[in-house]
Amino acid sequence: MSTEATLDFVNQQMIYWQSETVFREVLGVGAFYRAVYGVDSVSGKHISDGQRLLDGALVLTQYGAPVLGLAKFAARFAPSKVVSSAERQINAVDKLKLEKWSYPPNEAKYLKYKAVYDNPKYYNQTTGDINWPPNNGFSGTPKDTIIKEGSLLDRYGEPRGEFFSPKDVPYEMRALALHSDEANYYVYRVREDFQVKGGTAAPWFDRPGGGTQYIKYHSNGKPYTMNELVKEGFIKSVSIRE
Numbered sequence: 001m002s003t004e005a006t007l008d009f010v011n012q013q014m015i016y017w018q019s020e021t022v023f024r025e026v027l028g029v030g031a032f033y034r035a036v037y038g039v040d041s042v043s044g045k046h047i048s049d050g051q052r053l054l055d056g057a058l059v060l061t062q063y064g065a066p067v068l069g070l071a072k073f074a075a076r077f078a079p080s081k082v083v084s085s086a087e088r089q090i091n092a093v094d095k096l097k098l099e100k101w102s103y104p105p106n107e108a109k110y111l112k113y114k115a116v117y118d119n120p121k122y123y124n125q126t127t128g129d130i131n132w133p134p135n136n137g138f139s140g141t142p143k144d145t146i147i148k149e150g151s152l153l154d155r156y157g158e159p160r161g162e163f164f165s166p167k168d169v170p171y172e173m174r175a176l177a178l179h180s181d182e183a184n185y186y187v188y189r190v191r192e193d194f195q196v197k198g199g200t201a202a203p204w205f206d207r208p209g210g211g212t213q214y215i216k217y218h219s220n221g222k223p224y225t226m227n228e229l230v231k232e233g234f235i236k237s238v239s240i241r242e
Contacts, residue, residue: 094118101128105178113178116206130177133204136215137163137175145198145214151190153214153235157183159226164188165213173211175204185241186226194234 034040038052090098090107094114098104110117117123122131136142147153152167157180165174167187174180196216201209216224216234229235 097125098128100126103179104128109178109181113206116178119206122205132177133175133202135202137202137204137209137213138199139202139209140199142197142199142215145196146193147190147196147214149190149192152238153188153190155186155188155226156180157186159186159230159237162223162225163213163215164226165211169211169213172207173201173209174213175201175207175209175211177205187238187240188226188230188235189238190235191233 034052038046038049040046088111090111094110098110104110105113105117118125120131123129124131153164154167154169155161155164156171156174156176194216196214198212198214201211201213203209216229218224224232226235230237
Protein backbone atom coordinates (compact mmCIF):
# COMPACT_ATOMS: atom_id res chain seq x y z
CA MET A 1 0.00 0.00 0.00
CA SER A 2 1.40 3.40 -0.96
CA THR A 3 2.13 6.07 1.64
CA GLU A 4 -0.69 8.25 0.28
CA ALA A 5 -3.18 5.37 0.52
CA THR A 6 -2.02 4.57 4.06
CA LEU A 7 -2.52 8.18 5.19
CA ASP A 8 -5.95 8.23 3.59
CA PHE A 9 -6.91 5.03 5.42
CA VAL A 10 -5.70 6.40 8.77
CA ASN A 11 -7.62 9.62 8.19
CA GLN A 12 -10.81 7.69 7.44
CA GLN A 13 -10.35 5.63 10.61
CA MET A 14 -9.92 8.81 12.69
CA ILE A 15 -13.10 10.28 11.23
CA TYR A 16 -14.92 7.03 11.96
CA TRP A 17 -13.83 6.93 15.60
CA GLN A 18 -14.63 10.59 16.09
CA SER A 19 -18.11 10.01 14.70
CA GLU A 20 -18.48 6.86 16.76
CA THR A 21 -17.46 8.70 19.92
CA VAL A 22 -19.97 11.48 19.32
CA PHE A 23 -22.68 8.94 18.52
CA ARG A 24 -21.96 7.05 21.73
CA GLU A 25 -22.15 10.22 23.83
CA VAL A 26 -25.42 11.32 22.23
CA LEU A 27 -27.01 7.95 22.98
CA GLY A 28 -25.49 7.79 26.44
CA VAL A 29 -23.55 4.59 25.67
CA GLY A 30 -20.23 6.17 26.60
CA ALA A 31 -21.61 7.43 29.91
CA PHE A 32 -23.18 4.03 30.64
CA TYR A 33 -19.87 2.20 29.98
CA ARG A 34 -17.90 4.59 32.17
CA ALA A 35 -20.46 4.38 34.99
CA VAL A 36 -20.55 0.56 35.00
CA TYR A 37 -16.90 -0.32 34.31
CA GLY A 38 -15.08 2.80 35.44
CA VAL A 39 -13.19 2.88 32.16
CA ASP A 40 -13.44 5.24 29.20
CA SER A 41 -14.44 3.13 26.21
CA VAL A 42 -12.43 5.25 23.78
CA SER A 43 -9.18 5.97 25.63
CA GLY A 44 -9.18 2.86 27.84
CA LYS A 45 -8.24 4.99 30.85
CA HIS A 46 -9.74 4.49 34.30
CA ILE A 47 -11.91 7.35 35.50
CA SER A 48 -12.52 8.80 38.96
CA ASP A 49 -15.39 7.73 41.22
CA GLY A 50 -16.81 11.23 40.92
CA GLN A 51 -16.91 10.97 37.13
CA ARG A 52 -18.56 7.54 37.37
CA LEU A 53 -21.24 8.98 39.66
CA LEU A 54 -21.83 11.89 37.28
CA ASP A 55 -22.11 9.58 34.27
CA GLY A 56 -24.50 7.32 36.18
CA ALA A 57 -26.73 10.28 37.00
CA LEU A 58 -26.65 11.33 33.34
CA VAL A 59 -27.77 7.89 32.17
CA LEU A 60 -30.54 7.77 34.80
CA THR A 61 -31.80 11.18 33.73
CA GLN A 62 -31.64 10.32 30.03
CA TYR A 63 -33.30 6.91 30.17
CA GLY A 64 -34.69 6.32 33.64
CA ALA A 65 -36.51 9.59 34.23
CA PRO A 66 -39.14 9.16 31.49
CA VAL A 67 -39.75 5.55 32.54
CA LEU A 68 -39.95 6.27 36.26
CA GLY A 69 -41.99 9.40 35.86
CA LEU A 70 -39.10 11.62 36.93
CA ALA A 71 -38.96 13.78 33.83
CA LYS A 72 -40.66 16.71 35.53
CA PHE A 73 -38.38 16.31 38.54
CA ALA A 74 -35.26 16.30 36.38
CA ALA A 75 -36.41 19.31 34.41
CA ARG A 76 -37.25 21.21 37.57
CA PHE A 77 -33.90 20.65 39.25
CA ALA A 78 -31.65 20.75 36.19
CA PRO A 79 -28.45 22.83 36.56
CA SER A 80 -29.87 25.61 34.38
CA LYS A 81 -32.78 25.97 36.80
CA VAL A 82 -30.42 26.16 39.75
CA VAL A 83 -28.48 28.94 38.07
CA SER A 84 -31.60 30.92 37.21
CA SER A 85 -32.81 30.52 40.79
CA ALA A 86 -29.56 31.98 42.07
CA GLU A 87 -29.92 34.86 39.67
CA ARG A 88 -33.30 35.65 41.22
CA GLN A 89 -31.74 36.33 44.61
CA ILE A 90 -31.74 39.97 45.67
CA ASN A 91 -28.23 41.42 45.89
CA ALA A 92 -26.70 43.13 48.91
CA VAL A 93 -26.83 46.63 47.42
CA ASP A 94 -30.55 46.41 46.63
CA LYS A 95 -31.28 44.88 50.02
CA LEU A 96 -29.54 47.76 51.77
CA LYS A 97 -31.49 50.26 49.67
CA LEU A 98 -34.85 48.68 50.50
CA GLU A 99 -34.06 48.63 54.22
CA LYS A 100 -34.11 52.43 54.11
CA TRP A 101 -37.48 52.65 52.36
CA SER A 102 -40.53 53.53 54.42
CA TYR A 103 -42.72 50.87 52.78
CA PRO A 104 -40.45 48.41 50.98
CA PRO A 105 -41.96 45.66 48.80
CA ASN A 106 -41.23 42.08 49.68
CA GLU A 107 -38.27 40.47 47.97
CA ALA A 108 -40.29 38.48 45.43
CA LYS A 109 -42.25 41.51 44.30
CA TYR A 110 -39.16 43.70 44.10
CA LEU A 111 -37.41 41.19 41.86
CA LYS A 112 -40.49 40.81 39.67
CA TYR A 113 -40.81 44.58 39.12
CA LYS A 114 -37.18 45.55 39.67
CA ALA A 115 -37.06 47.81 36.61
CA VAL A 116 -40.00 49.83 37.97
CA TYR A 117 -38.81 50.02 41.57
CA ASP A 118 -35.30 51.03 40.45
CA ASN A 119 -36.62 53.81 38.21
CA PRO A 120 -36.38 57.22 39.95
CA LYS A 121 -39.20 58.38 37.68
CA TYR A 122 -41.58 56.23 39.71
CA TYR A 123 -39.93 55.78 43.13
CA ASN A 124 -37.62 57.95 45.22
CA GLN A 125 -34.55 55.75 45.43
CA THR A 126 -33.62 57.02 48.90
CA THR A 127 -36.96 56.87 50.72
CA GLY A 128 -39.08 54.65 48.46
CA ASP A 129 -41.75 57.36 48.26
CA ILE A 130 -43.98 57.09 45.21
CA ASN A 131 -43.55 59.69 42.49
CA TRP A 132 -47.11 60.07 41.27
CA PRO A 133 -47.77 61.01 37.64
CA PRO A 134 -48.30 64.67 36.80
CA ASN A 135 -51.75 66.10 36.10
CA ASN A 136 -53.31 63.73 38.65
CA GLY A 137 -52.56 60.85 36.33
CA PHE A 138 -54.76 62.14 33.52
CA SER A 139 -53.57 62.02 29.94
CA GLY A 140 -54.70 65.43 28.78
CA THR A 141 -57.24 67.69 30.46
CA PRO A 142 -60.03 65.93 32.39
CA LYS A 143 -63.56 66.96 31.47
CA ASP A 144 -66.76 67.49 33.43
CA THR A 145 -68.70 64.24 33.27
CA ILE A 146 -72.10 63.25 34.61
CA ILE A 147 -72.28 59.75 36.07
CA LYS A 148 -75.80 58.39 35.86
CA GLU A 149 -77.85 56.83 38.64
CA GLY A 150 -77.55 53.05 38.68
CA SER A 151 -74.05 52.99 37.17
CA LEU A 152 -71.47 50.73 38.77
CA LEU A 153 -68.11 52.15 39.82
CA ASP A 154 -65.10 50.43 41.32
CA ARG A 155 -61.80 51.09 43.00
CA TYR A 156 -58.65 49.14 43.91
CA GLY A 157 -57.76 50.52 47.32
CA GLU A 158 -59.36 51.67 50.53
CA PRO A 159 -62.36 54.08 50.67
CA ARG A 160 -60.15 56.85 52.00
CA GLY A 161 -58.77 57.12 48.48
CA GLU A 162 -60.10 59.47 45.82
CA PHE A 163 -59.82 57.96 42.34
CA PHE A 164 -62.30 55.49 40.87
CA SER A 165 -63.37 54.10 37.51
CA PRO A 166 -66.32 52.60 35.67
CA LYS A 167 -66.60 48.99 36.77
CA ASP A 168 -64.51 46.46 34.85
CA VAL A 169 -61.93 48.80 33.32
CA PRO A 170 -58.98 46.39 32.82
CA TYR A 171 -56.51 46.59 35.68
CA GLU A 172 -53.40 47.40 33.62
CA MET A 173 -55.25 50.26 31.91
CA ARG A 174 -55.58 52.05 35.24
CA ALA A 175 -51.77 52.49 35.56
CA LEU A 176 -51.94 52.03 39.33
CA ALA A 177 -48.96 51.98 41.68
CA LEU A 178 -47.53 48.53 42.32
CA HIS A 179 -48.83 48.21 45.88
CA SER A 180 -52.36 48.33 44.43
CA ASP A 181 -51.82 44.78 43.16
CA GLU A 182 -52.62 43.55 46.67
CA ALA A 183 -55.31 46.14 47.44
CA ASN A 184 -58.90 45.32 48.31
CA TYR A 185 -61.36 45.77 45.46
CA TYR A 186 -64.53 47.81 46.07
CA VAL A 187 -67.64 48.11 43.89
CA TYR A 188 -70.14 50.97 44.28
CA ARG A 189 -73.54 51.77 42.79
CA VAL A 190 -74.49 55.35 41.93
CA ARG A 191 -77.54 56.50 43.91
CA GLU A 192 -78.14 59.75 42.03
CA ASP A 193 -76.62 61.57 39.07
CA PHE A 194 -73.52 63.52 40.02
CA GLN A 195 -70.74 65.40 38.28
CA VAL A 196 -67.06 64.41 38.32
CA LYS A 197 -63.88 65.13 36.43
CA GLY A 198 -63.22 62.27 34.03
CA GLY A 199 -60.53 61.38 31.54
CA THR A 200 -57.99 58.84 30.37
CA ALA A 201 -55.35 57.39 32.70
CA ALA A 202 -51.85 58.26 31.53
CA PRO A 203 -49.20 55.52 31.23
CA TRP A 204 -47.16 55.22 34.44
CA PHE A 205 -45.31 52.60 36.49
CA ASP A 206 -44.52 50.85 33.18
CA ARG A 207 -48.24 50.20 32.76
CA PRO A 208 -50.07 51.28 29.62
CA GLY A 209 -52.96 53.27 31.07
CA GLY A 210 -55.69 54.20 28.63
CA GLY A 211 -58.61 53.39 30.92
CA THR A 212 -61.20 55.86 32.19
CA GLN A 213 -60.72 57.33 35.66
CA TYR A 214 -62.79 59.76 37.73
CA ILE A 215 -62.33 62.14 40.63
CA LYS A 216 -64.78 64.56 42.27
CA TYR A 217 -63.78 67.83 43.96
CA HIS A 218 -65.33 69.85 46.78
CA SER A 219 -66.00 73.53 46.13
CA ASN A 220 -62.72 74.31 47.92
CA GLY A 221 -60.79 72.18 45.43
CA LYS A 222 -60.17 69.28 47.78
CA PRO A 223 -60.95 65.82 46.33
CA TYR A 224 -63.78 63.73 47.75
CA THR A 225 -62.81 60.39 49.25
CA MET A 226 -64.97 57.38 48.51
CA ASN A 227 -66.12 57.47 52.14
CA GLU A 228 -67.33 61.05 51.64
CA LEU A 229 -69.16 60.15 48.44
CA VAL A 230 -70.94 57.39 50.37
CA LYS A 231 -71.68 59.66 53.33
CA GLU A 232 -73.19 62.35 51.12
CA GLY A 233 -75.42 59.85 49.33
CA PHE A 234 -73.85 59.91 45.86
CA ILE A 235 -72.91 56.23 45.93
CA LYS A 236 -73.34 53.14 48.07
CA SER A 237 -71.02 50.21 48.61
CA VAL A 238 -72.07 47.03 46.81
CA SER A 239 -69.25 44.57 47.41
CA ILE A 240 -65.71 44.17 48.67
CA ARG A 241 -63.17 41.62 47.46
CA GLU A 242 -60.24 41.26 49.80
